[in-house]
Amino acid sequence: MHAICCETGRKLGEQFAEAARLYAEAVVVLTSHHANVSCDKYIQLRAAVEEARKRSESLGIAYEEHVESHRRGGETFRTGPAKATHKGPPGSDNDPHVN
Ligand SMILES: [Zn+2]
Numbered sequence: 001m002h003a004i005c006c007e008t009g010r011k012l013g014e015q016f017a018e019a020a021r022l023y024a025e026a027v028v029v030l031t032s033h034h035a036n037v038s039c040d041k042y043i044q045l046r047a048a049v050e051e052a053r054k055r056s057e058s059l060g061i062a063y064e065e066h067v068e069s070h071r072r073g074g075e076t077f078r079t080g081p082a083k084a085t086h087k088g089p090p091g092s093d094n095d096p097h098v099n
Contacts, residue, residue, distance in 0.1 A: 005070050012063045019056035026052045 026049040030042075037045065 005067070009066050012059070012066050016056065016059040016063045019052065019059045023049070023052035023056045
């Protein structure tokens, strides 16, 4: 099983990891200043955490969908070129009147 299958998948994975890291950092900032943060600042930090969470979540979904598209695409790829190999007119090499 190769989850990281192509350049797009690799980039999506990096973006997802980065977004998740920023989310984790935002949570650390929010919770570590818990005791001496002003109400306004708390609301600001809380909004930043929420933004980072949404971003990491949507990138996680995009990454999953990409991996899933490869699983479906892999099946199409197996049946796709098989049809394209038979390009000659049907029955042409069985015709007794040729030659
Ligand atoms: Zn891929």
